[in-house]
Amino acid sequence: MKFNDTIVNTDERFTIGIEEVTGKFYVSIPVSNRLIDYDEYYEISEDSYELFLKNSSAALIFVERCRAREEDELLIFQPGADRGIAT
Template sequence: MKFNDTFINTDERFTIGIEAVSGKYYVSIHVSNRLVDYDEYYEISKESYELFLKDPSAALIFVERCKARQEDESLMFKPGADRGVAT
């Protein structure tokens, strides 16, 4: 998979983008576990993608839900046993 970020929020540590191979839209958040830092990718609709680009505060609401693990059904990759914590 090739993730192409189209919006980066360095203060809140999230990105919005399009995965090049599948064309799926996503929001990613930065997480850390005891061994490694990595990103979790959450699939979003085209409508959400367009809204989040126009209104990053709307994206922040979604990001907070992701950090609280309330959007796990949207994860593009299921986490392993040592799942990280949002940073």
């Protein structure tokens, strides 16, 4: 997979973009476990993608739900046993 970030929000620590191979839209957040730092990718609809590009407050509400693990059904990759914590 090749993730292509459209927007990188450094203040709130998330990205919005399009995965180039599948055309899926995503939001990613950084996480850390005891061994590594990595990103979790959450699939979003095209409508959500367009909304989040225009409305950073709506994007941040979604990001906070991801950090709280309330959107896990949208994870593109399922986490392993040593799942990281949002940073």
